[in-house]
Amino acid sequence: MKNKLITLFILCWLSGNLFAQNGLTGTYSTSFGEIKIVQENDVIYGDYGSKGTLLGEVTYTLGNTKTVKGTFYNNNDKGSFEWIFTEDRYYKRKFTGKYGWGTSLNSGAWNGEDKNRTVPADLKKALWSGKWNTTYGEIFLKQDGNQVTGTYRNIGTINATVKNGGILEGTFTNNGSKGTFSFKIKDDSFEGLWGWGTTVGKEKWTGTKAVKTGIAQSSTSPLSATQLSTGTHTANTTRRYRLKLLDIEVHSVDDGPEGIYAGYELFGIAWCRAFDASGKQVNPFDVTYSDRYGRFWEILPKNYIKTDMKVGVSYPIGKQITFDMPFPASSAEATTLRNSKIVLTVELKDYDTISSSDILGKETITIPLNEVSKYVQGGNPGKGKLTFTHGSGKLTVTFQLEIL
Structure with missing residues (x-):
């Protein structure tokens, strides 16, 4: 009897310690399909089925309970999740949690349980996440959709974008x-070139992944030195860009009749068009234009926003438009980015009893694709602004861009 108790104790102790040592690595059946996860340190990463990446962090650990918070991609739509993992006495690992779109967690429950605890050897989305041993020391990368951030040893950082072809x-x-x-990925290794400044040079940089997850990429052919250094594409591709019209902010108001400050009764229109490197207009992915000029947002006069005397107040717009921009085969990427563009125009008016078409201003901004990063969420400055001045009044319309 004593030996049986000792054996049971050892099994329970091993179960708890395996949970601590192996982390959350494995394949799980969930409310929304299969997910594959790898845990390194307190970071988890992996695939959400064939739809996109998973990226999270273990934020709390107590015994056999771990809380993970992170983000996921369902094709081009980004969401957030919070999962609580537990392990029962039969060594069965489960999680309960919730999810939502954007940064919210209000779309419902997301639960799951493990199918196996082996390291996924066929990740197809989160190829770059994890620790890499390279010719210039260790790097640790975190892939969120097609955006990758990371640390370079203890001396620097990495910011990058995943392109077609690995x-x-x-x-x-x-x-x-x-x-x-x-860099170009092949199996669980990469080969690449680097240089100082803004140009890829001729110095080689190679690496291998510490946790092997990508054998599914073994058919990927190496990238030539010419392609690495010039960014030349060998196949027709597209990249998706999304512009979000965020809000209107009133900074100051103009004086009305006889010097009376009366605020605004705002209405207006926004147009947004995109053009490829040859100058051809690209139709939006998710919007049907209201006119031939690319109108995709409007506040009608009868639905005007009344600001009264309020200043420093933002009025949400919450409209977005998405373009699939073409990148022709064998074209130089830098030239394509420089010559392709997104053009945004906004016109604001003030509705009153004296004039129903009092134009406050009409502003346009042209953004070449090689300058999109200036307006990407989380960047610096991260938001674009169109400024409208009318007498002593001042308003701004803000927008952001995403590279999907």
């Missing part, structure tokens, strides 16, 4: 100095 392009810092790189 290519990762971006920048790194090294004790304050900035460089540019282009």
Whole structure:
């Protein structure tokens, strides 16, 4: 009897310690399909079926309970999740949680249980996440959709974008100095080139993944030195860009009749068009234009926003428009980015009894694709602004861009 108790104790102790040591790595059946997860340190990453990436962090651990918070992609739509993992006495691991779109968690429950605890060896989405041992030391990458961030040893950071064909392009810092790189993944390794400044040079940079997850990529052919250094594409591709019209902010108001400050009764229109590198207009992915000029948002006069004397107040717009921008085969990427553009125009008016078409201003901004990063959420400055001045009045319309 004593030996049986000792054996049971050892099994329970091993179960708890395996949970701590192996982390959450494994394949899970969930409310919304299968997910594959790898845990390294307190970071989890993996695939949400064939739809997109998962990226999270273990934020709380107590015994056999772990709380993970993170983000997921369902094709091009980004959401957030919070899962609480537990493990019962039969060594069965489960999680209960919730999810939502954007940063919310209000769309319902997301629960699951493990199918196995082996390291997924066929990740197809989160290819770049994890620790890499490279010719210039260790790097740790976190892939969220097609955006990758990371640390370069203890001396710098990495910011990059996943391109078609298993290519990762971006920048790194090294004790304050900035460089540019282009990597090509094959199996669980990459080969690449790098250089100082904004140009990919001829210095080689290779690496292998610490946790092997990507054998499904073994058919990927190596990238030539010419392609790495020039960013030349070998197949027709598209990249998706989304512009979000965020809000109108009133900074000050103009004086009305006889010097009376009366605020605004705002209405207006916004147009947004995109053009490829040859100058051809690209139709939006998710919007039907209201006119031939690209109208995609409007407040009618009868639905005007009354601001009264309020200043420093924002009035939400919450409208978005998405374009699939073409990248022709064998074209130089830098040239395509420079010559392709998104053009946004906004017109604001003030409705009153004296004039029903009192134009406050009409402003336009043209954004080449090589400058999109200035207006990406989380960037610096991260928001674009169109400023309208009318007498002593001042308003701004803000927008952001996403690279999907």
